[in-house]
Amino acid sequence: MEIDKNQLLRFTTAGSVDDGKSTLIGRLLYDSKSIFEDQLSNLEKISKRKGFDNIDLAMLTDGLRDEREQGITIDVAYRYFTTPKRKFIIADTPGHLQYTRNMVTGASTANVAIVLIDARNGVAEQTKRHSFIASLLQISHIIVCVNKMDLVDYKEAIFDAIVQDYEELSSKMMIKDVRYIPISALNGDNVVNRSEKMDWYQNAPLLHTLETLHISSDFNKVDARFPVQTVIRPQSIGFPDFRGYAGRIAGGIFRKGDAVTILPSGLTSTIATINKYDELLEEAFVDMSVVISLEDDIDVGRGDMIVKTNNCPVVTQDITAMICWLHNNPAKPNAKYIIKHTTNEQKAIIKQVLYKVDIDTLKRNETDTELSMNAICKIQLRTTQPLYIDSYFKNRTTGSFILIDSFTNETVAAGMIVLP
Amino acid sequence: MPKYYQNYMDELESEAIFVLREVSAEFQNPTILFSGGKDSIVLTHLAKKAFYPAKIPFSLLHIDTGHNFPETMAFRDQMVQKLSVNLLVGSVQEAIKKGRVEEETGKNASRNLLQIATLLDAIEANQLDCAIGGGRRDEEKSRAKERFFSHRDDFGQWTPKNQRPELWNLFNANMNQGEHFRVFPISNWTEMDVWTYILRENIEIPSLYFAHERQVVLRNNCLIPVSEYLTSAENEKILTKKVRFRTLGDITISGAIESDADTLVKIVIEVAGMRETERGNRADDKRSETAMEDRKKEGYF
Numbered sequence: 001m002e003i004d005k006n007q008l009l010r011f012t013t014a015g016s017v018d019d020g021k022s023t024l025i026g027r028l029l030y031d032s033k034s035i036f037e038d039q040l041s042n043l044e045k046i047s048k049r050k051g052f053d054n055i056d057l058a059m060l061t062d063g064l065r066d067e068r069e070q071g072i073t074i075d076v077a078y079r080y081f082t083t084p085k086r087k088f089i090i091a092d093t094p095g096h097l098q099y100t101r102n103m104v105t106g107a108s109t110a111n112v113a114i115v116l117i118d119a120r121n122g123v124a125e126q127t128k129r130h131s132f133i134a135s136l137l138q139i140s141h142i143i144v145c146v147n148k149m150d151l152v153d154y155k156e157a158i159f160d161a162i163v164q165d166y167e168e169l170s171s172k173m174m175i176k177d178v179r180y181i182p183i184s185a186l187n188g189d190n191v192v193n194r195s196e197k198m199d200w201y202q203n204a205p206l207l208h209t210l211e212t213l214h215i216s217s218d219f220n221k222v223d224a225r226f227p228v229q230t231v232i233r234p235q236s237i238g239f240p241d242f243r244g245y246a247g248r249i250a251g252g253i254f255r256k257g258d259a260v261t262i263l264p265s266g267l268t269s270t271i272a273t274i275n276k277y278d279e280l281l282e283e284a285f286v287d288m289s290v291v292i293s294l295e296d297d298i299d300v301g302r303g304d305m306i307v308k309t310n311n312c313p314v315v316t317q318d319i320t321a322m323i324c325w326l327h328n329n330p331a332k333p334n335a336k337y338i339i340k341h342t343t344n345e346q347k348a349i350i351k352q353v354l355y356k357v358d359i360d361t362l363k364r365n366e367t368d369t370e371l372s373m374n375a376i377c378k379i380q381l382r383t384t385q386p387l388y389i390d391s392y393f394k395n396r397t398t399g400s401f402i403l404i405d406s407f408t409n410e411t412v413a414a415g416m417i418v419l420p
Numbered sequence: 421m422p423k424y425y426q427n428y429m430d431e432l433e434s435e436a437i438f439v440l441r442e443v444s445a446e447f448q449n450p451t452i453l454f455s456g457g458k459d460s461i462v463l464t465h466l467a468k469k470a471f472y473p474a475k476i477p478f479s480l481l482h483i484d485t486g487h488n489f490p491e492t493m494a495f496r497d498q499m500v501q502k503l504s505v506n507l508l509v510g511s512v513q514e515a516i517k518k519g520r521v522e523e524e525t526g527k528n529a530s531r532n533l534l535q536i537a538t539l540l541d542a543i544e545a546n547q548l549d550c551a552i553g554g555g556r557r558d559e560e561k562s563r564a565k566e567r568f569f570s571h572r573d574d575f576g577q578w579t580p581k582n583q584r585p586e587l588w589n590l591f592n593a594n595m596n597q598g599e600h601f602r603v604f605p606i607s608n609w610t611e612m613d614v615w616t617y618i619l620r621e622n623i624e625i626p627s628l629y630f631a632h633e634r635q636v637v638l639r640n641n642c643l644i645p646v647s648e649y650l651t652s653a654e655n656e657k658i659l660t661k662k663v664r665f666r667t668l669g670d671i672t673i674s675g676a677i678e679s680d681a682d683t684l685v686k687i688v689i690e691v692a693g694m695r696e697t698e699r700g701n702r703a704d705d706k707r708s709e710t711a712m713e714d715r716k717k718e719g720y721f
Contacts, residue, residue: 008428234474
């Protein structure tokens with residue numbers, strides 16, 4: 001495999017408890033030969049002990065003692081596999097109601113979401129919920145896998161009806177790209193290998209789809225953003241005066257000589273050098289970890305953001321956002337939280353909850369506005385100092401934040417910024 | 421037209437460097453857990469790249485079981501000198517002497533579990549608030565549920581069922597006095613990625629990883645190296661084989677594999693064709709189905 005070309009694709013799987021999500025992942029790993037022999041013989045042993053005829057592939061992803069005992073997935077599990085075309089990271093997220101927070105977590109870094117639908121049940125409440133979360137977290141591509149086709153005699157009509165139902169559902173959401181694949185994860189139909197039982201399906205099986213999906217245009221290459229993580233000042237004999245700003249580019253492309261503005265100070269300068277370790281670069285782009293130095297000796301530190309002078313984010317203390325509440329304890333009225341946005345930490349107060357989204361009907365509820373576990377609400381926040389923000393729709397890094405309870409230190413909410 | 425995306429190796433490197441820089445910014449006194457194994461060597465290499473041209477802003481902490489490969493110790497000391505970083509050592513031998521922990525006895529006795537108390541003591545004694553580890557999610561099933569920033573309570577314990585959600589690349593490093601974090605920058609790497617990276621970056625690793633002749637005994641399907649610390653049973657035959665190690669830890673539990681791979685390129689090719697997990701040769705993981713989870717909850721690496 002050529003490492004200098006191959007991309008990384010992160011995908012998340014969502015499905016109801018018994019949609020066969022873990023089995024699908026097991027199948028992908030198994031058929032792409034990513035399961036090792038000792039893992040397999042171990043699975044065989046356990047499956048036999050439990051009285052199963054076949055190897056229970058779900059056991060591969062259920063890693064914790066409680067999960068194995070209860071046969072359910074409690075926490076996000078990350079799995080890895082590589083094909084000659086791509087490296088994949090799977091965030092396998094539980095489908096239970098009470099674990100929505102894990103689904104949001106898995107979705108936050110994904111390029112692709114696989115939504116599993118049981119062919120016997122069609123579009124279910126959970127399907128709606130998962131799809132809504134995928135659209136809320138702006139996952140660019142959704143692959144709907146209609147699973148357990150073996151249990152409906154591989155009938156095309158059943159698949160078509162589900163596709164139609166899903167089209168209607170997704171038209172109400174902000175989903176850019178949806179594809180549909182009829183599969184049987186248990187038997188391996190259309191997962192890695194093309195199914196011999198569904199010749200009415202002409203498109204590619206799941207793995208091929210994942211290998212070839214075009215993802216490089218999903219990243220924001222226009223709005224140059226560089227949140228400063230830390231200042232590099234060696235003060236050594238070799239580098240007595242070097243002062244560089246370390247960070248990971250959160251959007252766009254920076255080039256040597258670019259006119260830049262530092263936020264929040266508003267001071268301007270020019271990029272002198274861009275370093276990746278000891279290598280000097282002419283340009284650097286989104287997701288690269290680099291060190292930038294400026295022509296002028298100005299005060300820049302952690303939490304500041306370097307942006308191109310001709311393209312600045314919004315600087316404001318008043319933020320409107322969609323948030324997902326992730327904690328068992330609901331928000332207290334007018335409670336103050338720590339807000340972490342890029343590398344910047346401030347205090348924030350929740351001024352108002354505008355509405356709650358009922359994820360079963362996708363309707364807005366303006367009367368019940370309690371921020372309780374799994375609630376998805378539109379809120380208004382005010383921060384102690386200005387943040388430099390973009391809308392989440394435009395930039396997933398500069399458009400997202402978390403809220404932290406300053407007493408328990410727990411992460412209580414995930415936020416996606418909305419700009420008018 | 422220039423391509424504005426990173427290949428997966430650069431992407432993994434960028435992610436790890438981002439995490440290491442977050443650690444240096446968020447913690448007062450972070451350390452790298454350094455075992456002399458390839459993962460901790462890669463971690464240290466990444467730290468060197470993350471803060472260049474400045475020095476690595478972390479100390480290295482070695483939890484020394486006293487049962488070491490001499491090659492690992494020599495490698496460690498040389499590396500510490502080259503990078504001019506501060507080396508901290510937590511000694512299991514000392515902990516046994518002080519009566520903090522009790523040595524296991526018998527043929528399969530190991531100091532694996534004794535490392536937990538020694539590690540937690542070292543964290544407390546050195547007032548460390550963050551220990552950076554080379555743990556990877558592909559290594560073991562309970563590790564697959566691990567966060568990048570993993571919170572430990574004031575007993576050093578991990579509660580896998582109640583972990584903080586981790587979204588985007590926003591890491592919550594807030595904690596109370598006496599608690600600490602374990603941070604895993606190469607969470608998303610696989611064994612193959614580590615070897616590919618070692619090859620690409622031409623990173624120096626201990627000679628034990630390359631095929632060499634060695635005396636071993638066959639125990640529980642593992643080839644355990646003969647050393648002064650090995651208690652061999654009467655019917656165990658000492659064999660001489662051409663072997664290499666896939667993981668390095670305590671000499672009494674690191675199993676070797678038969679191999680002819682004596683260069684990095686040969687190792688990468690061998691790993692690509694491997695049909696067994698690398699921890700398959702670790703006697704410590706063979707104790708039970710949930711051996712790793714149980715150790716991790718108590719505060720293991």
